[in-house]
Amino acid sequence: xxxxxSGFRFSAKAARTATQPINFLVELALHDKDGKLISLAAGLVxxxxxxxxxxxxxxxxxxxxxxxxxxxxxYGTTAGLAELRxxxxxxxxxxDGVTSGELSLTPDNVIVASGSQQLLYIITDILVDPGDIVxxxxxxxxxxxxxxxSLGASVRAVEMDDEGMSTDTLKSxxxxxxxxGDLERVKIVYLCDYYxxxxxxxxxxxxxxxxxxxxxxxxxxxxxxxxxxAAYRELSCEGPAPRSIKSYExxxxxxxxxxxxxxxxxxxxxxxxxxxxxxxxxxxxxxxGGHDFGSSNFAQHxxxxxxxxxxxxxxxxxxxxxxxxxxxxTLKALxxxxxxxxxxxxxxxxxxxxxxxxxTLPERFDTGPEEDLFNAAMDEGVLYVPGEYxxxxxxxxxxxxxxxxxxxxxxDEQAIGEGVARLARAVRRTADPGRxxxxxxxxxxxxx
Amino acid sequence: xxxxxSGFRFSAKAARTATQPINFLVELALHDKDGKLISLAAGLVxxxxxxxxxxxxxxxxxxxxxxxxxxxxxYGTTAGLAELRxxxxxxxxxxDGVTSGELSLTPDNVIVASGSQQLLYIITDILVDPGDIVxxxxxxxxxxxxxxxSLGASVRAVEMDDEGMSTDTLKSxxxxxxxxGDLERVKIVYLCDYYxxxxxxxxxxxxxxxxxxxxxxxxxxxxxxxxxxAAYRELSCEGPAPRSIKSYExxxxxxxxxxxxxxxxxxxxxxxxxxxxxxxxxxxxxxxGGHDFGSSNFAQHxxxxxxxxxxxxxxxxxxxxxxxxxxxxTLKALxxxxxxxxxxxxxxxxxxxxxxxxxTLPERFDTGPEEDLFNAAMDEGVLYVPGEYxxxxxxxxxxxxxxxxxxxxxxDEQAIGEGVARLARAVRRTADPGRxxxxxxxxxxxxx
Numbered sequence: 001x002x003x004x005x006s007g008f009r010f011s012a013k014a015a016r017t018a019t020q021p022i023n024f025l026v027e028l029a030l031h032d033k034d035g036k037l038i039s040l041a042a043g044l045v046x047x048x049x050x051x052x053x054x055x056x057x058x059x060x061x062x063x064x065x066x067x068x069x070x071x072x073x074x075y076g077t078t079a080g081l082a083e084l085r086x087x088x089x090x091x092x093x094x095x096d097g098v099t100s101g102e103l104s105l106t107p108d109n110v111i112v113a114s115g116s117q118q119l120l121y122i123i124t125d126i127l128v129d130p131g132d133i134v135x136x137x138x139x140x141x142x143x144x145x146x147x148x149x150s151l152g153a154s155v156r157a158v159e160m161d162d163e164g165m166s167t168d169t170l171k172s173x174x175x176x177x178x179x180x181g182d183l184e185r186v187k188i189v190y191l192c193d194y195y196x197x198x199x200x201x202x203x204x205x206x207x208x209x210x211x212x213x214x215x216x217x218x219x220x221x222x223x224x225x226x227x228x229x230a231a232y233r234e235l236s237c238e239g240p241a242p243r244s245i246k247s248y249e250x251x252x253x254x255x256x257x258x259x260x261x262x263x264x265x266x267x268x269x270x271x272x273x274x275x276x277x278x279x280x281x282x283x284x285x286x287x288x289g290g291h292d293f294g295s296s297n298f299a300q301h302x303x304x305x306x307x308x309x310x311x312x313x314x315x316x317x318x319x320x321x322x323x324x325x326x327x328x329x330t331l332k333a334l335x336x337x338x339x340x341x342x343x344x345x346x347x348x349x350x351x352x353x354x355x356x357x358x359x360t361l362p363e364r365f366d367t368g369p370e371e372d373l374f375n376a377a378m379d380e381g382v383l384y385v386p387g388e389y390x391x392x393x394x395x396x397x398x399x400x401x402x403x404x405x406x407x408x409x410x411x412d413e414q415a416i417g418e419g420v421a422r423l424a425r426a427v428r429r430t431a432d433p434g435r436x437x438x439x440x441x442x443x444x445x446x447x448x
Numbered sequence: 449x450x451x452x453x454s455g456f457r458f459s460a461k462a463a464r465t466a467t468q469p470i471n472f473l474v475e476l477a478l479h480d481k482d483g484k485l486i487s488l489a490a491g492l493v494x495x496x497x498x499x500x501x502x503x504x505x506x507x508x509x510x511x512x513x514x515x516x517x518x519x520x521x522x523y524g525t526t527a528g529l530a531e532l533r534x535x536x537x538x539x540x541x542x543x544d545g546v547t548s549g550e551l552s553l554t555p556d557n558v559i560v561a562s563g564s565q566q567l568l569y570i571i572t573d574i575l576v577d578p579g580d581i582v583x584x585x586x587x588x589x590x591x592x593x594x595x596x597x598s599l600g601a602s603v604r605a606v607e608m609d610d611e612g613m614s615t616d617t618l619k620s621x622x623x624x625x626x627x628x629g630d631l632e633r634v635k636i637v638y639l640c641d642y643y644x645x646x647x648x649x650x651x652x653x654x655x656x657x658x659x660x661x662x663x664x665x666x667x668x669x670x671x672x673x674x675x676x677x678a679a680y681r682e683l684s685c686e687g688p689a690p691r692s693i694k695s696y697e698x699x700x701x702x703x704x705x706x707x708x709x710x711x712x713x714x715x716x717x718x719x720x721x722x723x724x725x726x727x728x729x730x731x732x733x734x735x736x737g738g739h740d741f742g743s744s745n746f747a748q749h750x751x752x753x754x755x756x757x758x759x760x761x762x763x764x765x766x767x768x769x770x771x772x773x774x775x776x777x778t779l780k781a782l783x784x785x786x787x788x789x790x791x792x793x794x795x796x797x798x799x800x801x802x803x804x805x806x807x808t809l810p811e812r813f814d815t816g817p818e819e820d821l822f823n824a825a826m827d828e829g830v831l832y833v834p835g836e837y838x839x840x841x842x843x844x845x846x847x848x849x850x851x852x853x854x855x856x857x858x859x860d861e862q863a864i865g866e867g868v869a870r871l872a873r874a875v876r877r878t879a880d881p882g883r884x885x886x887x888x889x890x891x892x893x894x895x896x
Contacts, residue, residue: 006667006668006669006670006671007670007671007727008575008635008670008671008673008702008725008727008728009575009632009635009669009670009671010574010575010731011573011574011575011576011577011580012577013573013574013577013735014573014574014575014731014734014735017574017731017734017735017738018734019730019733019734019737020734020737020741023526023737026525044522044523045522045523047518047519047522048518050517050518050521050522051521052511052514052517052518052521053511055511055517055521055746056507056508056511056512056517059504059507059508059511060504060507060508063500063501063503063504063507064504066500069498069500069503069504070495070496070498070500071495072716073498073499073500073503073714073715073716073717074492074493074495074498074714074715074716075492075493075710075715075716076716077474078471113740114562114739114740114743114744115740115741117739117740117741118739118740121738121739121740125459125461125462126458126459126461126462126465127456127457127458127459127462128459129459129460129461132459143737143738143741146737146738147738150734150735150738184457187456187457219454220454221454221457222454222455222456222457223454223455223456223457225456254456262523266521266522266746267521267522267523267745268520268521268522268523268524268744268745268746268749269521269744269746270740270742270743270744270745270746277456279455279456280456282467283458283462283465285467286462286465286466286467286468286598287461287462287465287598289467289468289471289591289594290465290569290591290594290595290598291562291565291566291569291739292561292562292563292565292566292569292718293468293563293565293591294718295562295718296562296716296717296718296744296747297715297716297718298503298714298716298717298718298747299744299746299747301716
């Protein structure tokens, strides 16, 4: 057989879908054979905290039950395990201090999926045709903005301050879209509103009800969906996190609340969930029916046992203490190593939880992966996520290039301190290239 | 807040995506509170064979290893666990009696996903724009044809005989499409070529190389993908199954081979895989990056241990014996109960493996869910899948309505015998409604 045939003819969607830039960082970390690189980039959870003993016990009990064990290894349903969906609804309502009845919710409004990302994707896919508009924070979560590019969405980004998305700017953005006749194309307002990825910022309590009212007031021709990504919600360092936007909506009309078991328990079980308006349940299930007709039933049975036995809640408490110590170590190291560095133009966020701190350098810095700072950081032995990855395709804006996402998820306090010290050396070297030859004579990856 | 807002404005894709008709059957089975219904419909695996003890042991060992246990509970990669992908490649090449080198394959050509369905979906999504053409068997697997409708594909179906898809008709179909100028829109030839769902028919060995040569000969403008769904491949009743179509392709140009751990091990672990041409790897990973950036790492670690320890291979042998006994029971019951029923116009397939037998009734029968036969069967207490669900949207054809898919997956031999006897009674009652009042006086669901 001849092999001189042409290539595949890919779809428009395949052509739109780019490789996630973060993959480049994963590759760099994988090639660090001697383990000298400190990764303040990887969005993984703290491996030491992963509940191996707990999952061993729960799985052992589950599979020792002859009937239940086999049920867990059989196919489940597209929506997910009924008992788990009931338990999730109670759990989330409890976090919000409301009853499911007050929010017009039943377990049928809960859908379980392969991580909350799968639901963010599917919900966007059922609402967005190419050219439709999704409003996001500026910056936003890069996996989601990548999916927006893939689905052909047009992004309008809204600035954040230390209270999260600016509700004033959201309102003026919607008003502008209304005036230009584009409101009918606005399908979703997406927020990662707890300890945001990448900034660590949380939408303040007072803005939540206000944001809902604004979006509802512009939902005249059709419902604009508020897609509330609360992946980091449970990982609070300082007392309880705010109530969800969802909890202010009593008619379950248009807010989707997405959460996950990945961050607060185990990413390896790859299970997330969302609470959906009635009208959205069937369209989401229809899509999920085509994707995979249901996520791992085995993982769902394990998680049900974890929740019912109290193991899950205990584990969240352990994680909160652990991540608080690591957040504190990150902030302390930043203060010690960069506190005196051009303080008028250098700053970082003070997250109340989650896994991320966002560092802003003076505007002349470019944190991109081809640039001096990134190379200097690699040379020092520290990896970070360039902020430019976190800005969606808003035609009115250019990605900002002087930010860095630092993750305190994977590394321990000592490595955090050392990693931030290395980063600070790279920043100072890049700010003042003359210092370079003194501090790092090897300079393998550094352009002079 | 007012709740008199309008509904969501859904995407064109959401509008195209229908609820799977099979869900109706699942509902019926769920409402069978007293357990009197025998389901010859549900495509589940035999629950008694599910490897609960084996998975308990493998999981216990995995999680007792402090380092490995935590790794399994951490995020994996989008492509899947590297060691599992290596093991899969060796395994599949061994099934085909070839080396990976002979097929120009490396573990980078293997991608693991949430069941093989996720890969069937994504591969179709990266190739098919609305209006593009996918060639399938007639009948075909209804979850896949449902995805084709959702993605806006146009279907051209090719008849099957007892050697599977007719290669002559495939060739004439491609020739017709070439003549009408539509060849450039033909993206995929999809086959479930081992113990097909729904017919149980296997593509004969001699047609495999021929089919590949035909598709290659029409891949002049672009590569037409052969999507080989080998989900049931390992469940052979009568000696080894044929070699895959993939195994005849030495340059890895255009055949995708998709297999799964669901049928031969455990659906609850929701893990499948595909072996892809080089050119397709990155586009598939990019889509999967947006869907979920990787499937359950925990399940993959369990399956790696199952394969390496020999537990997987042993389990497949157990299943083969088990399903052979159940296939034999199905065929025996059909012979005993319907062997004398209008034998010129009543027939069933003789599958060499898998989970399905396809029953053809005289053409005056309509097996649809609103029709007399289905109601009579429900009244007798047996559930089947109407054949009409298995015919994709080929604009030249109408779904055939006189077939039934019978599954011997879930029920035991005794229930198979009783289920087929009930079905035969329903067939005879529908053929000759006068007999009804004698044999089944209750007739709750039966229209007279």
